[in-house]
Amino acid sequence: MSAVTSTAMTDDKPLLSVEHLTMRFGGLVANNDVSFVARAGEITALIGPNGAGKTTLFNCVTGFYTPTVGRLTLRHSDGKEFLLERMPGYRIAQQAGVARTFQNIRLFGGMSVLENLIVAQHNKLMRASGFAIAGLLGLPTYRAAENEALELAKYWLDRVKLTEFADWEAGNLPYGAQRRLEIARAMCTEPVLLCLDEPAAGLNPRESGDLAEILTFIRDARNPNGRQTGVLLIEHDMSVVMRISDHVVVLDYGRKISDGDPNSVKNDPAVIRAYLGEDEDADLPPEIAADLSVSAPAAQKGA
Numbered sequence: 084m085s086a087v088t089s090t091a092m093t094d095d096k097p098l099l100s101v102e103h104l105t106m107r108f109g110g111l112v113a114n115n116d117v118s119f120v121a122r123a124g125e126i127t128a129l130i131g132p133n134g135a136g137k138t139t140l141f142n143c144v145t146g147f148y149t150p151t152v153g154r155l156t157l158r159h160s161d162g163k164e165f166l167l168e169r170m171p172g173y174r175i176a177q178q179a180g181v182a183r184t185f186q187n188i189r190l191f192g193g194m195s196v197l198e199n200l201i202v203a204q205h206n207k208l209m210r211a212s213g214f215a216i217a218g219l220l221g222l223p224t225y226r227a228a229e230n231e232a233l234e235l236a237k238y239w240l241d242r243v244k245l246t247e248f249a250d251w252e253a254g255n256l257p258y259g260a261q262r263r264l265e266i267a268r269a270m271c272t273e274p275v276l277l278c279l280d281e282p283a284a285g286l287n288p289r290e291s292g293d294l295a296e297i298l299t300f301i302r303d304a305r306n307p308n309g310r311q312t313g314v315l316l317i318e319h320d321m322s323v324v325m326r327i328s329d330h331v332v333v334l335d336y337g338r339k340i341s342d343g344d345p346n347s348v349k350n351d352p353a354v355i356r357a358y359l360g361e362d363e364d365a366d367l368p369p370e371i372a373a374d375l376s377v378s379a380p381a382a383q384k385g386a
């Protein structure tokens with residue numbers, strides 16, 4: 084099958100395959116023989132109590148850590164494969180097309196909202212500038228690339244409802260808007276895999292609703308360049324997870340304890356036990372209880 088015709092619709096191979104991932108820090112096993120797949124055009128949520136190993140797994144996928152054991156394969160729709168565990172982080176971002184956001188917001192606070200989205204396209208612009216020459220001379224190829232970068236920035240500004248804030252300093256945006264800008268910035272790199280680490284943290288219910296809308300848009304739409312993006316989502320807000328995820332993977336103490344669609348996962352006794360701990364008579368936080376269909380309300384393990 085040619086590169087052009089090989090799309091996610093016809094190719095049932097997963098976008099990301101995590102196989103037997105183990106990550107040790109000395110004696111601590113943060114990820115223990117974890118395997119699962121994430122598909123293009125789907126939202127795969129990674130959930131589990133605090134300390135379960137979710138961020139560590141993200142750090143392995145994005146090249147911040149080199150796994151102790153395991154294979155992480157990313158497949159583009161044209162059939163090209165990348166073994167992420169062998170690649171440095173900058174190549175995972177640039178060549179494999181993996182973008183991420185962090186638990187704590189990492190914007191360029193002193194730059195404008197629009198500038199944050201242009202800077203995200205730095206690699207593309209550097210290539211178009213012939214690493215400065217064409218840019219300095221103002222050659223048409225570079226000007227075309229600059230216009231394209233601006234159009235893409237405007238496209239994502241509009242999608243995350245920040246057009247009217249384009250000239251604001253990013254650091255002065257309200258918190259929820261900064262979270263949306265981070266997602267727009269990641270999307271300006273035109274990723275095939277978008278990894279979001281707790282994007283709903285600190286958002287109010289209206290903002291969480293807006294976030295859910297943005298994430299389903301990203302899942303369902305193709306980027307302006309025709310690529311489809313798969314989303315890997317770490318999230319504690321179960322109302323967001325259960326509403327928008329196609330597939331949920333649950334970790335506990337570094338191991339995968341459940342994997343399936345939201346309904347099967349929320350009714351899985353192993354998941355309920357992980358959130359309740361050994362004492363099944365204990366109370367869950369009301370929002371988790373509601374979303375896991377458990378009657379009782381208290382402490383999330385380790386929270």
Ligand SMILES: Nc1ncnc2c1ncn2[C@@H]1O[C@H](COP(=O)(O)OP(=O)(O)OP(=O)(O)O)[C@@H](O)[C@H]1O
Pocket residue numbers: 108111112113131132133134135136137138139140
């Ligand atoms: N660089 C590191 N060095 C040593 N231990 C680490 C390191 N990174 C993570 N850990 C440990 O690995 C375990 C898993 O941590 P991780 O941050 O992946 O969990 P998590 O599921 O993302 O938790 P949370 O939901 O609280 O963010 C924890 O015990 C943590 O202390």
